Amino acid sequence: MGWLALALSLLSVWPAQAQTPQDPRKSGFAYMGRDTQAMQQDDLANPAMLTVLEGEALWTTPTGKAGKSCASCHGEARESMKGVAARYPSLDEASGKPIDLSGRIAQCRETRMEAAPLVREGRDMLALSAFVGLQSRGMPVAPPQDERLRPFREEGARLYTARMGQLNFTCAQCHDANAGQKLGAAPIPQAHPNAYPIYRLEWQSTGSLQRRLRNCMVGTRAEPFSYGSAEFIALELFLMERAKGMTIETPGVRP
Amino acid sequence: MTRALINIPQKAKRGEVIEIKTMLSHPMETGFRPSSDGRLVPRDIIEKFVCTYNGEVVFSADLYPAVSANPFLSFNMVAEQSGTIVFAWTDNHGKTQVQTAAIQVE
Numbered sequence: 001m002g003w004l005a006l007a008l009s010l011l012s013v014w015p016a017q018a019q020t021p022q023d024p025r026k027s028g029f030a031y032m033g034r035d036t037q038a039m040q041q042d043d044l045a046n047p048a049m050l051t052v053l054e055g056e057a058l059w060t061t062p063t064g065k066a067g068k069s070c071a072s073c074h075g076e077a078r079e080s081m082k083g084v085a086a087r088y089p090s091l092d093e094a095s096g097k098p099i100d101l102s103g104r105i106a107q108c109r110e111t112r113m114e115a116a117p118l119v120r121e122g123r124d125m126l127a128l129s130a131f132v133g134l135q136s137r138g139m140p141v142a143p144p145q146d147e148r149l150r151p152f153r154e155e156g157a158r159l160y161t162a163r164m165g166q167l168n169f170t171c172a173q174c175h176d177a178n179a180g181q182k183l184g185a186a187p188i189p190q191a192h193p194n195a196y197p198i199y200r201l202e203w204q205s206t207g208s209l210q211r212r213l214r215n216c217m218v219g220t221r222a223e224p225f226s227y228g229s230a231e232f233i234a235l236e237l238f239l240m241e242r243a244k245g246m247t248i249e250t251p252g253v254r255p
Numbered sequence: 256m257t258r259a260l261i262n263i264p265q266k267a268k269r270g271e272v273i274e275i276k277t278m279l280s281h282p283m284e285t286g287f288r289p290s291s292d293g294r295l296v297p298r299d300i301i302e303k304f305v306c307t308y309n310g311e312v313v314f315s316a317d318l319y320p321a322v323s324a325n326p327f328l329s330f331n332m333v334a335e336q337s338g339t340i341v342f343a344w345t346d347n348h349g350k351t352q353v354q355t356a357a358i359q360v361e
Contacts, residue, residue, distance in 0.1 A: 043260075044260050044261075044276050044278065045278065045327060047280075047324070047325040047327075049260055050259075050260065050278065050280040050325060053258055053260070054258060054280075201323075204282075204323060204325075205282075205324065
């Protein structure tokens with residue numbers, strides 16, 4: 001019954017509009033069929049909410065040698081994690097490099113909780129990042145304007161326009177030059193990262209932005225970057241900057 | 256532990272037709288899909304869903320491998336008296352997951 005109460009209380013936060021009507025940018029949501037849109041907008045029909053519920057349970061479960069849970073230090077996620085996902089990837093002061101949300105969660109678990117590492121695209125990591133991500137739903141994408149991130153973001157922009165794979169495509173050829181057109185039966189969206197993790201109907205499961213990007217790379221017959229790689233974090237930094245001000249939809253549904 | 260999203264009105268008038276929506280976290284693995292090592296992923300599907308209202312079956316369904324992961328079922332029933340609604344999903348190994356909800360009828 002706790003689940004039900006949580007789910008019902010979430011309904012009230014959907015969604016606040018951060019973009020102006022003239023903004024040519026469109027969320028992938030706009031390209032979906034009405035049934036898929038309805039599925040995302042109803043927390044009791046959006047299968048990614050099951051992932052969120054798992055994350056909520058993990059949030060308060062002590063694990064690791066330190067005997068702590070996320071809640072031991074961060075308390076109510078609704079307060080402490082509000083707006084956090086909207087500004088990731090951000091700079092990790094210790095390493096001087098950008099870190100994405102999953103990387104930050106892994107850091108807390110491994111160093112502060114002394115818990116075993118989680119598989120990046122595994123169920124528990126997706127659950128935690130979806131639960132943390134939900135706390136930014138309805139808020140605008142707000143990438144940190146830290147000068148030290150600039151070279152990494154530029155690297156992301158370079159990758160976005162670099163030819164890849166046997167088919168020799170760039171991300172931009174599909175997502176800028178041909179957005180709104182169709183690739184087979186699928187409309188090509190503008191590649192905004194504002195709804196991740198998502199439940200993808202094709203996957204029949206919840207997955208991260210990096211899983212989505214790997215799909216695109218495999219589509220161009222490129223060797224996909226690995227999960228958590230510097231390349232993916234650079235691409236994500238660039239995509240978040242490109243989507244600055246757009247509304248976070250996490251957890252989204254995509255076809 | 257059962258992970259399910261259940262949507263029922265907490266209160267209803269006597270005789271009112273209410274809508275119930277349920278979604279269970281479940282892979283609905285068909286048994287036909289090879290995993291990355293080439294071997295078939297064993298079949299794991301929900302075969303039966305039963306909803307009882309104060310002990311009486313008000314809705315049931317047989318599910319098959321073509322049903323997608325995280326099966327979503329929605330149905331209507333007439334609210335007659337306050338009590339407990341029990342949702343039970345049984346898989347092909349005979350294991351049953353149960354979730355309950357209370358309803359107040361005025």
